[in-house]
Amino acid sequence: MKPNKIYFPLFLSAAVALGLLLGSKLSTFSDYQSNNKKAKLNRLIDLIDRDYVDDINTDSIVDLTVNKILENLDPHSVYIDPKEMVAVNESMRGDFVGIGVNFYMYHDTVAVIKPVKEGPSEKAGIKAGDRILAAGDYTLYGKNLPNDSLFGKLKGPEGSAVNLTIYRKTEKKEFKVKVLRDIIPLKSVDISFMTDNLTGYIKINRFSETTYREFHNALLKLKAQGMTRLMIDLRGNGGGYLEMAVAIADDLLPKGDVIVKVKNKKGKVDTTFATEKGEFETGELYILIDENSASASEILAGAIQDNDRGTIVGRRSFGKGLVQREMPLGDGSAVRLTVARYYTPSGRSIQKPYGDKGEGYFNEFEKRFANGELYEADSIKVADSLKYRTKEGRTVYGGGGIIPDVFVPFEANHGEEATIMVMQSGLVNYFAFExxxxxxxxFDQLNLTELKEEIFSDEKYLDEFKKYISGSGILLSFHQKDKILTYLYAEFVRQLKTDLDYYKILLQQDNMAQKVLSLEK
Incomplete structure (x- = not known):
């Protein structure tokens, strides 16, 4: 949910702003002070660069300085170095240029878990299970192969060609294939489908530049299939572009409803209202959230809750009510600086306290587990002083996340939290592949029924998974055998069949989704 270089006018700007607050008569003194601070920092770095006894990368010193400054602000004001910016931009843009495969390093070799459907690799004939041995003359296997070298060889300009050496284990043969790199979408809407004749399900994993378009297309598709109830799954969604959450809320709220309020340091409040363009303003609506739903996810959930438009189902959300703006620093890096706070339509801030800006702030799972709120709604601590009213007069609370209207406890029994978290991790993905x-x-010739029988018929795969996990140094409880086998079965299905089949299997044992399906308005 590092710096390389920064230009010190950041400090100059801060000093000038302070001088303006003191009055125009002090402007000359302010300019002197700010220039003096800038010169002091630059002088120190020059002295270290010129005279310090050991060789020092002064860029790294600047990095430490920038990070130290940001650490004294809030947990969400961060520096992003040029290398990180590439991945961040791709994720938020919603695409990248590459060959289109899901893979991982298996026995020091690039193993294709699955090619992207209709992507360049699939079009070139690459299949799941293939090993990519080389890109041109560059070898892609070996223990010391750095990730940046690997990605650098597989990515490239749109339309450019890369000649890959492939080993196909199923046929025990090695061959070469030319792949034309193309734009590969990074979906922010994982899946959408009808869970029954009336209920549509849309899973959103983040809010990127393409999210509203993906959501809108999914919404229209489901409406065409007869949807009258909609379930939007925001669990694990850490946020992204506020504008995308606002656009989705606009599709769900009638004209004139407040979506969000944003207040900057000068006290200026910008209020965003729903327009007349909504595509789903009257049907039943349910928003699924959990402790990892944050930021833009909370904007959307808060807008729906405060306007009494739908039902929020799940557990208390993360509690991020700060708005960041990404500001480039001129060398490919950027600072993501908190510039405002957002408020839900009822006027509540849901930003949780951030006295602890470290690991404890970002990972509250253990704390919430300890105080019991993952299992009991009554354990959620709320302050009467942060009480607000929805459009229809219901009581809601600010001060640390969105509290759901319908509470659904964590799906594992006490003591088995770690097991379920592992079952939702990449380890299951790799185990299934192997x-x-x-x-x-x-496996390729099995249908869904035969595959299920293969996984569930005895405890072979359960035992193999136990060995696999213990080999990774993880000790887990395996009391919930059927649930664990269902996760394994679903992952086998995802790799051998489709994402749609995968989500349909997991939704059948998903406590939150099943709770929604049991509700009657």
Missing amino acids: QIDKNRNY
């Missing part, structure tokens, strides 16, 4: 890879020809 099991399939042992006899891919056999």
